[in-house]
Amino acid sequence: ADRRALVAVDLGAESCRVSLLRWRDGRPQFAVVHRFDNRPREVDGGLRWDLRRIEAGIDDGVRKAAEIATEGIRSIAVDGWAVDYVRLNDDGSPVADPFCYRDERTVHAFGSVHGKCSPDRMHALTGVQQLRINTLYQLHADHLAGLHHDRPWLNLPEYMLARWGGDRVAELTNATHTQLVKLGKAEWCEEIFHAVGIDPDVAAKIVQPGAIVGKLHGSLAKLSALRDTLLIAPACHDTASAIAGIGAAGDDWAYISSGTWSLVGTVLNEPCNSPAVRAENFTNLGGVGNRICFHKNVNGMWLLRQCIEQWSIEGRDWIVKDLVAEAEHATLPPDLIDAEALLDPNALIDVDDSDLLLQGHMPARINAQRAARGLAALDERPANAPQFALLIFHSLAARYAEVLARISELSGKNFKRLYIVGGGSQNDLLNRLTAAATGLEVHRGAVESSTIGNFAVQLAALNQDRNGGNGVSAKAVSAWATLLGSAHHTAAG
Numbered sequence: 001a002d003r004r005a006l007v008a009v010d011l012g013a014e015s016c017r018v019s020l021l022r023w024r025d026g027r028p029q030f031a032v033v034h035r036f037d038n039r040p041r042e043v044d045g046g047l048r049w050d051l052r053r054i055e056a057g058i059d060d061g062v063r064k065a066a067e068i069a070t071e072g073i074r075s076i077a078v079d080g081w082a083v084d085y086v087r088l089n090d091d092g093s094p095v096a097d098p099f100c101y102r103d104e105r106t107v108h109a110f111g112s113v114h115g116k117c118s119p120d121r122m123h124a125l126t127g128v129q130q131l132r133i134n135t136l137y138q139l140h141a142d143h144l145a146g147l148h149h150d151r152p153w154l155n156l157p158e159y160m161l162a163r164w165g166g167d168r169v170a171e172l173t174n175a176t177h178t179q180l181v182k183l184g185k186a187e188w189c190e191e192i193f194h195a196v197g198i199d200p201d202v203a204a205k206i207v208q209p210g211a212i213v214g215k216l217h218g219s220l221a222k223l224s225a226l227r228d229t230l231l232i233a234p235a236c237h238d239t240a241s242a243i244a245g246i247g248a249a250g251d252d253w254a255y256i257s258s259g260t261w262s263l264v265g266t267v268l269n270e271p272c273n274s275p276a277v278r279a280e281n282f283t284n285l286g287g288v289g290n291r292i293c294f295h296k297n298v299n300g301m302w303l304l305r306q307c308i309e310q311w312s313i314e315g316r317d318w319i320v321k322d323l324v325a326e327a328e329h330a331t332l333p334p335d336l337i338d339a340e341a342l343l344d345p346n347a348l349i350d351v352d353d354s355d356l357l358l359q360g361h362m363p364a365r366i367n368a369q370r371a372a373r374g375l376a377a378l379d380e381r382p383a384n385a386p387q388f389a390l391l392i393f394h395s396l397a398a399r400y401a402e403v404l405a406r407i408s409e410l411s412g413k414n415f416k417r418l419y420i421v422g423g424g425s426q427n428d429l430l431n432r433l434t435a436a437a438t439g440l441e442v443h444r445g446a447v448e449s450s451t452i453g454n455f456a457v458q459l460a461a462l463n464q465d466r467n468g469g470n471g472v473s474a475k476a477v478s479a480w481a482t483l484l485g486s487a488h489h490t491a492a493g
């Protein structure tokens with residue numbers, strides 16, 4: 001057997017990491033070898049990613065991995081947050097730093113797209129939750145602004161693979177989040193491209209997760225460990241990777257992939273696109289092994305992180321872990337508790353309010369929402385952070401419960417277990433509140449579930465555990481994920 005190491009790159013909107021898998025006594029083991037934070041910045045009035053910094057960060061990580069893995073590196077795969085993309089010059093270099101999906105240019109593009117293709121038609125064609133962040137609205141915004149709209153584009157993980165010498169591809173799980181793929185197919189939906197004035201010819205060819213897209217070239221390939229390294233498209237959408245990383249058996253479970261966003265849903269064998277699904281704007285995104293990630297984007301740790309950012313500007317650096325510990329003892333604002341000491345759901349934060357998806361001044365945004373609903377302002381000062389945190393956790397847990405109840409009805413599934421993966425799964429207070437709000441058995445999965453899913457797809461691809469022409473088989477991926485130690489334990493509650 002080939003016992004060379006594997007590298008997984010996971011690009012997060014708040015932090016990126018490079019991990020190394022090596023074989024010990026015939027078993028795969030992995031560790032994060034490099035991590036760096038990530039954030040967009042305002043450039044010329046637009047919110048953009050610092051592409052050079054991300055490229056340099058992952059190159060550093062791969063170099064570190066190559067130093068450790070003297071046995072050599074067999075393959076590298078990249079997953080990351082979806083929807084953002086890089087436009088390319090003829091030589092493959094980036095035309096500009098990519099926009100961040102939170103940039104407000106798509107507020108207008110969203111309405112403009114729906115004037116050309118109705119939301120109902122759009123959902124019938126794609127089955128995808130209409131979020132203004134989706135690539136479609138961004139490409140349309142480029143079109144409206146006459147901004148490089150004729151240049152080829154690649155979503156970020158696929159761009160990183162191409163930059164290292166891989167073919168230009170659009171991996172299916174990531175492609176579905178563009179809102180430009182036909183529901184349940186691995187084909188671009190030309191009707192939408194034409195309706196909104198986007199050129200289908202500059203979109204890359206769609207490939208399945210597990211596709212081998214080429215060999216590593218360039219300066220990294222000069223290192224001896226990286227002389228013969230394959231480039232693999234895993235499930236390039238980090239959420240699809242994280243869900244593939246769960247590796248649970250049975251059909252009675254739901255998931256929350258908890259990071260910047262909380263993706264709340266379940267895995268289906270077939271898309272679910274009834275009129276109710278459309279009306280309630282649920283998504284059918286591509287999953288590994290031709291499955292469907294049926295979920296909703298819920299505003300996740302973004303809320304707390306943005307509050308922390310504000311308090312840090314005001315002079316206090318809160319660490320999430322400490323804040324969670326203090327929130328355990330905080331009291332909720334009086335308007336939330338009725339005479340019998342019960343929570344008043346009407347006083348919880350509407351976490352999916354579009355204003356709360358924007359960057360900056362989060363405590364004030366939350367208070368503005370409370371004011372609009374006739375609720376008293378909370379003390380916004382850093383010292384009152386635990387109360388804010390507790391309110392955010394209660395509000396998230398209630399929203400999770402609401403979404404899961406709908407998912408159960410819409411999909412006809414009866415849930416018993418709830419797997420929570422990603423950075424947010426570390427928050428035992430939120431896990432307990434979630435267990436109480438949902439009545440489900442909460443299983444805390446791996447923080448690095450995206451990385452587990454990334455490695456599991458690579459291993460299945462390298463072992464040619466293929467599902468006909470449809471990419472790697474879900475079964476093989478799930479077996480690898482389990483082996484990679486996505487050991488779960490039940491949270492108290």
Ligand code: LFR
Nearest residue numbers: 080081082083238239261297
């Ligand atoms: C999570 C995630 C979500 C996607 C959002 C934007 O990191 O990928 O799945 O909706 O970020 O890409």
